[in-house]
Amino acid sequence: MIIDSIDKFMGGREEEYRTFDREGMQPAAYLEELCSMGLFGLIIPEEYEGIGLSNAGYARVLQHTSRYDASTSLTIGAHSSIGMKGLLLFGNEEQKRRYLPKLASGEMKAAFCLTEPGSGSDAASIKTTATRNADGSWSLSGEKIWITNGSFAEFFTVFARTDGEEGKLTAFLVERAFGGISSGKKEDKLGIRASATTTVTFDNVQVPDANRLGEVGKGFKVAMGILNNGRTGLGGGCVGGMKRCIELAARHAAERKQFGRPIAEFGLVKEKLARMTVLCFATESMVHWLASRIDAGATNYSVEAAMSKVLASESLWTVANEALQIAGGVGYMKEYPYERVVRDSRINLIFEGTNEILRLYIGLTGLKDAGEYLKEIGKTAGNIFNDPIKGFGVLSSYAKKRISKAFSARDSIRWVHPLLEEEGKACSYYTVWLSRAVEAVLRKHGKNIIGKQLLTKRLADTATSLFSALTVLSRVTKMIQDKGDAATKDEQRIARIYLQYTKSQMNSNLRKLERDEDALLLELADSIVQGQGYPWDVL
Numbered sequence: 001m002i003i004d005s006i007d008k009f010m011g012g013r014e015e016e017y018r019t020f021d022r023e024g025m026q027p028a029a030y031l032e033e034l035c036s037m038g039l040f041g042l043i044i045p046e047e048y049e050g051i052g053l054s055n056a057g058y059a060r061v062l063q064h065t066s067r068y069d070a071s072t073s074l075t076i077g078a079h080s081s082i083g084m085k086g087l088l089l090f091g092n093e094e095q096k097r098r099y100l101p102k103l104a105s106g107e108m109k110a111a112f113c114l115t116e117p118g119s120g121s122d123a124a125s126i127k128t129t130a131t132r133n134a135d136g137s138w139s140l141s142g143e144k145i146w147i148t149n150g151s152f153a154e155f156f157t158v159f160a161r162t163d164g165e166e167g168k169l170t171a172f173l174v175e176r177a178f179g180g181i182s183s184g185k186k187e188d189k190l191g192i193r194a195s196a197t198t199t200v201t202f203d204n205v206q207v208p209d210a211n212r213l214g215e216v217g218k219g220f221k222v223a224m225g226i227l228n229n230g231r232t233g234l235g236g237g238c239v240g241g242m243k244r245c246i247e248l249a250a251r252h253a254a255e256r257k258q259f260g261r262p263i264a265e266f267g268l269v270k271e272k273l274a275r276m277t278v279l280c281f282a283t284e285s286m287v288h289w290l291a292s293r294i295d296a297g298a299t300n301y302s303v304e305a306a307m308s309k310v311l312a313s314e315s316l317w318t319v320a321n322e323a324l325q326i327a328g329g330v331g332y333m334k335e336y337p338y339e340r341v342v343r344d345s346r347i348n349l350i351f352e353g354t355n356e357i358l359r360l361y362i363g364l365t366g367l368k369d370a371g372e373y374l375k376e377i378g379k380t381a382g383n384i385f386n387d388p389i390k391g392f393g394v395l396s397s398y399a400k401k402r403i404s405k406a407f408s409a410r411d412s413i414r415w416v417h418p419l420l421e422e423e424g425k426a427c428s429y430y431t432v433w434l435s436r437a438v439e440a441v442l443r444k445h446g447k448n449i450i451g452k453q454l455l456t457k458r459l460a461d462t463a464t465s466l467f468s469a470l471t472v473l474s475r476v477t478k479m480i481q482d483k484g485d486a487a488t489k490d491e492q493r494i495a496r497i498y499l500q501y502t503k504s505q506m507n508s509n510l511r512k513l514e515r516d517e518d519a520l521l522l523e524l525a526d527s528i529v530q531g532q533g534y535p536w537d538v539l
């Protein structure tokens, strides 16, 4: 029902969205329309007057809005996924009753205020302060930058230092009505231009203690909890963007004739269409898996959430580029939708945690988990690292445990349909290889792994390839079981193509753990930074 009403509401408005993009704004009347559609209350439970969608339902809706206009998805997403998500996840009952109904109706629109001029990826280094007053309330001062919905939001989730320059962070729910809040002019951006990105300045804003979100000093945990939980919204949006690109490209390839034939008949165009489809399917499988886990009550999913964000954002970026390439010169013209999709999709690699930071998070968290296990077996098996022969047996049992852990239960790999047996075996093979590689890395570098970013990235990318391949195999297995072999030929093709693709990525990443050019790359980069650019001239 919601999808149908979005089709009615957003369909046929392409010209309007192009105007919003050109003018860099969504008119107030359009925001009101979004309110009346209930799009600000998607994830707010019905008892607080929202629609009460599950995480998967929410991802599905953002997927659909993104087919029409990414800026609209961002306005809704910044409100739900991050702006007021903290209240849902960490707020107390009184706070929820006070704000959620107004947030559901859109009477209050929300924004998430973390980033500052000196603090982007290093979120813990923010300078905004909240100082406790004698009556227990707080005085909040500081400047936040690049805040989505910053120009019109009336409700802000704000992060501030609460015990001095080096102290811990605390989260607050702040109303514009408290006074002392000003928004800067709208940023002129590359993409998602119609969404409102502004500075938000807090000048001695008086915040009651009843508006503290969570415990004093636990703000970093709150911020990360919000960002992790919100990733399915971004993932769903990316899937919607890809589906639109595939539709546009398929139609163009069938209609456009060159050399007397539709360009869809040329192998290089076909390859693009097939790869775009496979990337979309893989991302959709992973985002759906994640959303279902969250809906089932899982709490420990931050690594998978980070993997899904990296995969979704980079897949959309590739797919949008390829759609533009298939369109040729037409793709470059403002009159057609391709160039806007390319511009709009670029931001996903930067916000809600840059893909570099997320890769480090995936790699280091995985290593920490493995390292802790190794420490445990180290205690029971003595000094295994100095005794390779004795250590070997212990580490092999560790590898076995890792495999069964990776598949939740070893039996679950049997659920891969016999038609996909080869692909299932490949996943087992790379799981063993990855777990051995992790061991080797930990034995070689120990704690110094923290400084080995290129190596960490390779482990993270291998884990993401493997995990996404498993979600594809799991989904296609279910489809074959439900519909049979004959009706799922395309799905089987997708599974095989994706496995080939991820296998070549995993091979390259894992081989490079043994022999890499990292030192050369790092030294060259140092020279280029020192010389402030490219020093050679031959022309």
Ligand SMILES: Cc1cc2nc3c(=O)[nH]c(=O)nc-3n(C[C@H](O)[C@H](O)[C@H](O)COP(=O)(O)OP(=O)(O)OC[C@H]3O[C@@H](n4cnc5c(N)ncnc54)[C@H](O)[C@@H]3O)c2cc1C
Binding pocket: 078, 111, 112, 113, 114, 115, 119, 120, 121, 122, 145, 146, 147, 148, 149, 189, 197, 347, 350, 351, 352, 353, 354, 355, 356, 357, 453
């Ligand atoms: C359109 C838009 C909307 C936004 N909306 C919001 C919002 O609503 N609320 C909000 O709080 N913020 C928002 N942001 C801010 C966004 O989250 C930050 O831009 C992002 O976190 C990156 O920070 P930065 O831009 O300062 O980049 P930096 O942290 O300066 O990073 C620059 C580059 O260095 C890399 N890098 C940094 N540190 C490391 C490291 N340790 N190792 C390896 N590489 C590293 C990064 O990956 C990146 O490639 C928005 C930004 C934009 C552009």
